[in-house]
Amino acid sequence: MLEKSGATPAATPPTAAKTSSEYPKLLHMNGTDITTQTPPVDARFFPRDEHFMRLALREAARALDHGDIPVGAVVVHGGEVIAAGHNERELRGDPTAHAEMVALREAARVLDGWRVLDSVLYVTLEPCAMCAGAIVLARVPRVVIGTADPKAGAAGSVLNVLAEPRLNHRPAVDSGLLADECANLLRAFFASRR
């Protein structure tokens, strides 16, 4: 399930290869020069974030193979992808088989313990309450989110489990990376079911 391309995280994604300006590639998300917009929506993101979110998107697309809602997640540790998961709720008949849960379980196995430290979790859709809870429990230091989930998101949309001051861990959260692409995948899925 691991992406081999995670071994070369500095590689420029093919879709960004055509941008020829001196600006970092993240200033050209979706082929649009957002340097003309204010404020710069990507100020929170590191150059590698887009690469890893694209891997999460690729993971999300795999959920379509078994009729699951396309949500994907990867866990990056020490600059390498150590775990990846996509939504397998229908495939497994398991209400907990969300992308983040699948990826966190794998990451914990790779790291040989429940603490997923020194890691970043990339997920295409804002985590639900269960997954946000698992992220807190796993002590994940940073979460990068694609598109928001206004109906169930627990990173600020419905609840904000990830920023709850009464819990003993609060990850850094950066939202909105490749949001349109993450949302379009979901839209296409739901449109195809109508």
Ligand SMILES: [Zn+2]
């Ligand atoms: Zn979830």
